[in-house]
Amino acid sequence: MDELLKMLKENALEKAENLAKMLDMPVDEVRAKIREYEETGVIRGYHAIVDEDKLDLDRVTAVIEVKVTPERDGGFDRIAKRISKFESVKDMYLMSGTYDLLLFVAGPNLKEVASFVSEKLATIEGVTSTSTHFMLKTYKHHGLLMEAQDEYERLKVTP
Amino acid sequence: MSGSKSPRNLIARHLLDVPRSGIRDFFDIVSTMKDVISLSIGEPDFDAPWHIREASVFALEKGATSYTSNLGLLKLRQAISRYVNSNFGVRYDAEKEILVTVGVSEALDLAVRALINPGDEVLYHEPCYVSYAPVVAFAHGKPVPVATSMENEFKLTRELLEEKVTKKTRILMLNYPNNPTGAAMTSADLQEVAEFAVDHDLIVITDEIYAELTYGQKHASIISFPGMRERTIFLHGFSKAWAMTGFRAGYSCAPPELTEAMMKIHQYTMLCAPILSQEAAIEALEKADHDVVEMKSAYEKRRKFVHASFMDMGIDCPLPGGAFYVFPHVGELGLSSREFALKLLDEKKVAVVPGSAFGACGEGHVRCSYATGLEELKVAMSRIGDFVARLR
Numbered sequence: 001m002d003e004l005l006k007m008l009k010e011n012a013l014e015k016a017e018n019l020a021k022m023l024d025m026p027v028d029e030v031r032a033k034i035r036e037y038e039e040t041g042v043i044r045g046y047h048a049i050v051d052e053d054k055l056d057l058d059r060v061t062a063v064i065e066v067k068v069t070p071e072r073d074g075g076f077d078r079i080a081k082r083i084s085k086f087e088s089v090k091d092m093y094l095m096s097g098t099y100d101l102l103l104f105v106a107g108p109n110l111k112e113v114a115s116f117v118s119e120k121l122a123t124i125e126g127v128t129s130t131s132t133h134f135m136l137k138t139y140k141h142h143g144l145l146m147e148a149q150d151e152y153e154r155l156k157v158t159p
Numbered sequence: 160m161s162g163s164k165s166p167r168n169l170i171a172r173h174l175l176d177v178p179r180s181g182i183r184d185f186f187d188i189v190s191t192m193k194d195v196i197s198l199s200i201g202e203p204d205f206d207a208p209w210h211i212r213e214a215s216v217f218a219l220e221k222g223a224t225s226y227t228s229n230l231g232l233l234k235l236r237q238a239i240s241r242y243v244n245s246n247f248g249v250r251y252d253a254e255k256e257i258l259v260t261v262g263v264s265e266a267l268d269l270a271v272r273a274l275i276n277p278g279d280e281v282l283y284h285e286p287c288y289v290s291y292a293p294v295v296a297f298a299h300g301k302p303v304p305v306a307t308s309m310e311n312e313f314k315l316t317r318e319l320l321e322e323k324v325t326k327k328t329r330i331l332m333l334n335y336p337n338n339p340t341g342a343a344m345t346s347a348d349l350q351e352v353a354e355f356a357v358d359h360d361l362i363v364i365t366d367e368i369y370a371e372l373t374y375g376q377k378h379a380s381i382i383s384f385p386g387m388r389e390r391t392i393f394l395h396g397f398s399k400a401w402a403m404t405g406f407r408a409g410y411s412c413a414p415p416e417l418t419e420a421m422m423k424i425h426q427y428t429m430l431c432a433p434i435l436s437q438e439a440a441i442e443a444l445e446k447a448d449h450d451v452v453e454m455k456s457a458y459e460k461r462r463k464f465v466h467a468s469f470m471d472m473g474i475d476c477p478l479p480g481g482a483f484y485v486f487p488h489v490g491e492l493g494l495s496s497r498e499f500a501l502k503l504l505d506e507k508k509v510a511v512v513p514g515s516a517f518g519a520c521g522e523g524h525v526r527c528s529y530a531t532g533l534e535e536l537k538v539a540m541s542r543i544g545d546f547v548a549r550l551r
């Protein structure tokens with residue numbers, strides 16, 4: 001991956017001036033490249049990584065394994081696209097193994113998610129079974145440990 | 160103890176002649192202050208990669224609490240042999256030519272003590288790592304510094320060496336990529352140094368601790384030149400590229416007679432390197448190439464950032480070819496490097512190390528480590544910028 005993209009993935013708020021210094025590139029070029037990435041859809045957007053456990057939100061997340069009967073034309077795609085349009089489906093992947101689709105579904109409470117599964121998801125023609133797991137605690141998200149660990153203090157001057 | 164004896168009479172004379180380290184001096188001042196951003200740290204800001212730490216924990220759980228062979232675990236020596244062969248192109252016998260030490264620090268001491276007779280002269284470049292002259296003096300040798308300068312990018316040249324070599328010269332010590340200047344030498348640069356060593360029949364102690372950390376150029380080692388293998392003690396360790404300073408793990412590769420001589424001292428003074436560190440070192444050599452690349456890529460961006468920041472301030476700062484230090488020239492601002500560092504610390508709470516701590520010719524420079532998180536570096540650079548602007 002392009003160095004600029006790597007750096008933005010790490011910190012999307014980094015100033016163009018600093019990026020330019022680190023990449024040894026003119027600032028204008030950095031800005032132009034970012035714009036190009038945005039326009040061509042390589043960069044889809046920017047968001048903050050929030051530790052929701054800290055916020056006392058009324059919100060639950062479920063991971064749902066879904067088995068689907070593939071169709072002669074298009075395999076899993078038609079049903080997958082249909083499911084992915086639900087607002088509460090935050091992430092979704094086609095998987096190898098004992099089930100087909102893996103969904104990350106968010107809702108205000110257990111009941112709402114359960115009713116999404118039983119009323120919306122399970123009733124779709126072609127969906128043959130679902131298995132729902134509720135998340136209890138986040139340890140790591142987007143490569144970041146959520147529970148800050150005490151830093152081991154280093155000496156201030158060493159040879 | 161007799162009350163009449165002053166410490167001067169108690170302590171060995173050759174030890175009294177070695178001055179207190181400029182680094183310790185500075186450390187004592189910095190440690191009394193709060194909220195300092197430190198660019199004075201000669202070690203990675205990264206923790207050792209988790210899988211390396213985990214290898215140590217796993218070994219501890221299995222009961223790895225014993226001594227190892229004096230030379231070090233055979234499995235580690237074999238891994239070192241493979242690593243040195245594939246990265247430096249020289250084959251060393253894991254049974255007879257490799258010694259695992261407590262960091263490169265111990266290996267330097269062993270190498271010097273194994274070779275020096277009282278009065279023998281040792282050539283080394285300045286600026287250099289703080290321990291070179293002291294370990295030579297402790298071994299009753301005579302340290303002979305060869306001053307390098309910004310004009311020749313802090314590289315050693317045959318010309319500089321010829322000025323200092325005498326009939327008593329036995330050893331040449333060198334360290335590229337260099338602490339504190341960040342200078343790296345190319346293969347072409349090293350060739351004449353290798354020829355110099357052969358022509359004067361010197362033993363070379365090469366400290367390759369920053370070998371993995373070169374930027375925009377491939378690391379070149381003096382070990383690869385004709386006639387060098389039989390006269391070189393090749394030192395390396397895990398402190399820098401693997402971020403493992405606290406493990407205290409290093410090694411030496413040298414012909415059997417030299418290894419045997421170093422081992423004689425090591426076995427009676429150290430016995431062996433800590434087993435848990437050796438276990439971690441095996442993991443580091445076998446499974447951590449990716450981590451080294453990732454850390455290096457972070458250093459590389461910070462290096463450019465710090466260099467560009469100094470250039471923006473109008474400070475002369477050679478673009479370092481390796482390690483994780485820049486060595487800007489602050490001499491024309493009217494302060495000695497020690498005064499500069501103290502005033503910067505006092506007024507802006509940024510700690511840099513006076514260049515004079517690394518040899519007299521480091522005067523006029525300060526060492527800034529960019530093995531420091533990017534956010535801290537940004538603040539530090541902006542504070543140094545303000546400070547320099549006010550001095551002008």
Ligand SMILES: Cc1ncc(COP(=O)(O)O)c(C=O)c1O
Binds near residue numbers: 261368
């Ligand atoms: C050039 C050089 N040699 C040796 C050392 C000591 O390394 P170790 O931690 O392996 O004892 C350092 C550490 O700063 C260094 O910079």
